[in-house]
Amino acid sequence: EWPAATNYLYLTYNGDFDDIIFEKKRKVIVLGSGCYRIGSSVEFDWCCVNMAWALKERGFDESIMVNCNPETVSTDFDVMDKLYFEELTLERVLDIYEKEEPEGIVVSVGGQIPNNLALKLAKNGVKIIGTSAEDIDRAEDRSKFSKLLDELGIKQPKWGKVENIEKAKELAEKIGYPVLIRPSYVLSGSAMNVATNESQLKEYLTKAAKVSKEYPVVISKFMTNAREVEVDCVSDGENVLIGAIIEHLENAGVHSGDAIMSIPTLTLNEAIKNKIREYTRRIARSLRIKGPFNIQYLVKDGEVYVIECNLRASRSMPFVSKTIGVNLMQVAADAILGKKIKDGEYVPNIFGVKSPQFSFMRLEGVDPVTGVEMVSTGEVAGFGKTFTEAFVKALISSGVSLPEPGDGVLISIGEDKSKIIDIANKLVSKNMKIYATEKTSEELKKYGIESIFVRKVSEPRPNILDLLMNKSIKMVINIPFSNGLISTQALDDEYQIRRKAVEFKAHVVSNLQAAKAITDALDFYHKNGIENYVEFAE
Known part of the structure; x- marks a missing residue:
């Protein structure tokens, strides 16, 4: 072993002495976002690092980061004055706070985990820099925030606090399906679901209650076409x-x-x-x-x-x-x-x-x-x-392979098939080869749009799977049913189309607005070169 010159710090139980000297300085602690996962990624890390740097510029002697992600900038050895590579829990943060004696802790840049700790930290005497923990709670607690909006006379979808399953059923009937189940203190919409009937309501409420054990779950009207x-x-x-x-x-x-x-x-x-x-x-x-x-x-x-x-x-x-x-x-x-x-x-x-x-x-x-x-x-x-220019650049940068003239596009629509007519016409005008499942193909024919009928994955071969395997389909437009009144077989057919398309690297579009925007953008993509950001900025 040899001494490390980096500022990585760890805590331990039952230690007799510290490896560093804790000096009396102007210090501030920034809580990071934890390990990368769906809902929490480098965007929050950018906020954490830039906030820590900004605070250092404003007179603090030490900007201290607490985070436990080994693959991000905030945990690089030369970014912070000190890094505590520790779990983001109440006990651990309190240990560090007591050791460092900073002027306060910033909880507003690391996503949901620091926000969830704010109230508990404040109750333990920690100084929260910025918005108070009590005000954070008034926004994070769905019930409290909805009451605040009512007091302010600001419109929101009809809502109610869930107390038990029976009350939830009454509330959903009163509000009218579809309804949105919304837990409090969650990131990335965890356990949030749209229920279109009573059976789904029970299923989703059970899931939400597990995720939001300490805080209320709210049901609100899900507003369509907004x-x-x-x-x-x-x-x-x-x-x-x-x-x-x-x-x-x-x-x-x-x-x-x-x-x-x-x-x-x-x-x-x-x-x-x-x-x-x-x-x-x-x-x-x-x-x-x-x-x-x-x-x-x-x-x-x-x-x-x-x-x-x-x-x-x-x-x-x-x-x-x-x-x-x-x-x-x-x-x-x-x-x-x-x-x-x-x-x-x-x-x-x-x-x-x-x-x-x-x-x-x-x-x-x-x-x-x-x-x-x-x-x-x-x-x-x-x-x-x-x-359109910005949209095409974003799609290409995200790894989407847009169809060229002559490429195949599969269209399969679950509900009102007339909504796809304008999009299909534009694809035909761009010399795309249109494939369609049975009912969608029949609808297209009513409007004079020629398409190649193709069987679903669950139907006898040759079917969609063969076309995907042969790379005959470059893009799949599959708009699922959303009203909940659909057979299990139909749901599985839709899923199989989307899943197999991904597995064979065809771009999947499951939203009408996105399908229209992509179709409209193809002319620009086919006719114009793409400048990089530096060229554009100049």
């Missing part, structure tokens, strides 16, 4: 700086971590955006937010509804910072230290599009379809002078 919008902001308790208003490409129902996001927005008029700005500032001031935060909204029929508010940095903040050219962690560092920030909003001069990356091939048997619980394992951003 747009989803979110804001990434910083507040000093009074002034609110909006980094960006972000619109999802897909309609509501796709988790924000899996959604394709656009800055600036795509469909919102100025009146809607002004309502979002107003709600954002009222909520921030009511919750006394001091630091970074994110609010998610629904927009339907000209009305704005609040989904949730996260009093922490979101996974989209690095993307927003890159798009607007301003590091939001620098702004947030001033806010959490009690300094005043400007009230306003950044206006981007380019389009930024965030596209998710998935690892379905590494997860055996997983259904490659998106929903309210996050399944992506990464994301990339594309930038351009138009949405």
Whole structure:
């Protein structure tokens, strides 16, 4: 053995002495995001590292990181003044806090794990830098936050607190199916589900109760055909700086971590955006937010509804910072230290599009379809002078292989097949070869669209599987049933199409809005070269 000159630190029980000297300095502890997993990845690590650096620039002698991820920047040996490579639990963080005697702990940049510790740390005498633990709880506790919105007169989907299964059934009937089951204090939509009937309600409530044992589960109306919008902001308790208003490409129902996001927005008029700005500032001031935060909204029929508010940095903040050219962690560092920030909003001069990356091939048997619980394992951003340019760059960067003229595209629609007609016509005009399952093929024929009939995976061969194996299909558009009134066989047929497509490297699109955007973008992709970011910035 030999002495290590790095700043990696570990705690131990029953030790007689420390290996280092603990000096009296201005110290601050930043809690990291823990090991990478679905829902928590390098985006939060970027926030942690940039916050720690920003605090060091503002006069602290030591920025101390507590994290346990061996494959990330915050745990590199030369990034922090000190790194405690330890678990992010109450007991361990309290041990470090007592040893280091810092001015406080930052819990607002490492995702959900630090946020979940805030209230317990505060009850044990820890100084939380930024938004207070009590105010974090008012946002994280679904029931408390929904009551706050009611008090403020801010619209939200109809909701109710779940007390037991029978009350939940009554509530769901009163609200009207479909309903969304929403646990408190969770990241990536864990155990969040859309129930379309009583049987699903019971199943999903059982799952949610296991994930959210200490905190209430809320049922709210699931609003179909609504747009989803979110804001990434910083507040000093009074002034609110909006980094960006972000619109999802897909309609509501796709988790924000899996959604394709656009800055600036795509469909919102100025009146809607002004309502979002107003709600954002009222909520921030009511919750006394001091630091970074994110609010998610629904927009339907000209009305704005609040989904949730996260009093922490979101996974989209690095993307927003890159798009607007301003590091939001620098702004947030001033806010959490009690300094005043400007009230306003950044206006981007380019389009930024965030596209998710998935690892379905590494997860055996997983259904490659998106929903309210996050399944992506990464994301990339594309930038351009138009949405289409940025979108194409983001898709290609995320590993999507777009179809060329003459390539095969399989279309299989579960519900209203007429919705695919416009998309199919455009694909034909781009010289794509259209394959379709029986009912979809019949629907296309009614509108004069020629397609090649192909059997489902469960039907006699040759079928879809043979075409995928032969690489005859480059892209699969499969829009699943969503009303819950479907046979087990039909559900399995849809799953088999999506799963086999992934296994044979055909791009799967399971959302109508994404299918339309990709179809519209093919002309740009086929006719234009792709600049890299440096070329674009110049």
